[in-house]
Amino acid sequence: MKGYVFSVNIRTKSKSYGMKSPEYMVYADLRAAGWSMRDAWSVAFNGEGLNWDKAELEREMNKLESLASVQKRMSDLKGQNQSDTISQEELIKATSKEEILRNLVIAQRKQKFGSPDWQKTTAMIADYSKIKQDEIDTENNTVLYYLPVSYPRTCADCLLFHNGKADFQKKG
Numbered sequence: 001m002k003g004y005v006f007s008v009n010i011r012t013k014s015k016s017y018g019m020k021s022p023e024y025m026v027y028a029d030l031r032a033a034g035w036s037m038r039d040a041w042s043v044a045f046n047g048e049g050l051n052w053d054k055a056e057l058e059r060e061m062n063k064l065e066s067l068a069s070v071q072k073r074m075s076d077l078k079g080q081n082q083s084d085t086i087s088q089e090e091l092i093k094a095t096s097k098e099e100i101l102r103n104l105v106i107a108q109r110k111q112k113f114g115s116p117d118w119q120k121t122t123a124m125i126a127d128y129s130k131i132k133q134d135e136i137d138t139e140n141n142t143v144l145y146y147l148p149v150s151y152p153r154t155c156a157d158c159l160l161f162h163n164g165k166a167d168f169q170k171k172g
Contacts (some may be wrong), residue, residue: 004022004023004026004046006022010022010025013025017069017072017073018068018069019067019069019070019073023044023045024044024064024067024069024070025073026043026044027040027041027044027045027064027070028069028070028073028074028077029073029077030043030044031065031070031074032073032074032077032078033077037061037065038061041057041060041061041064097128097131100128101125101128101129104121104124104125104128105125107121108121108122108125
């Protein structure tokens with residue numbers, strides 16, 4: 001490429017992905033950042049090919065886009081970006097007791113039966129199940145208070161007064 005000088009680090013990293021040239025890595029990075037195919041091509045290849053026939057340019061962009069090395073780099077970068085930011089809805093979903101239990105059960109299935117990791121995971125499942133059951137039990141222990149239909153309007157209407165249990169009756 002005539003326009004860009006790449007560092008050894010970029011060249012090494014692009015080779016580790018199995019890319020033919022560092023420009024492919026620039027293209028993949030720009031695409032992972034959300035750039036359109038045409039803009040990423042224009043920057044990565046320094047405008048080369050923009051004067052080609054439109055169909056030929058589209059074919060070359062699609063060919064580059066479909067390369068496994070480019071796809072791997074894009075997915076690696078998108079994975080990093082996703083793990084850095086998390087929305088409130090994703091946080092609530094990920095920290096729900098059902099989601100934690102689901103992940104623990106999946107992890108337990110992948111572990112060897114009886115191994116120390118399997119035993120730890122099983123203990124965690126039991127703990128979370130107990131927490132969830134405790135939460136359900138406390139919801140069912142609702143205390144209900146009943147209020148009389150009509151309140152007494154005077155002391156003479158009160159049941160305490162009728163039974164001689166009112167405070168002022170004891171003293172007087």
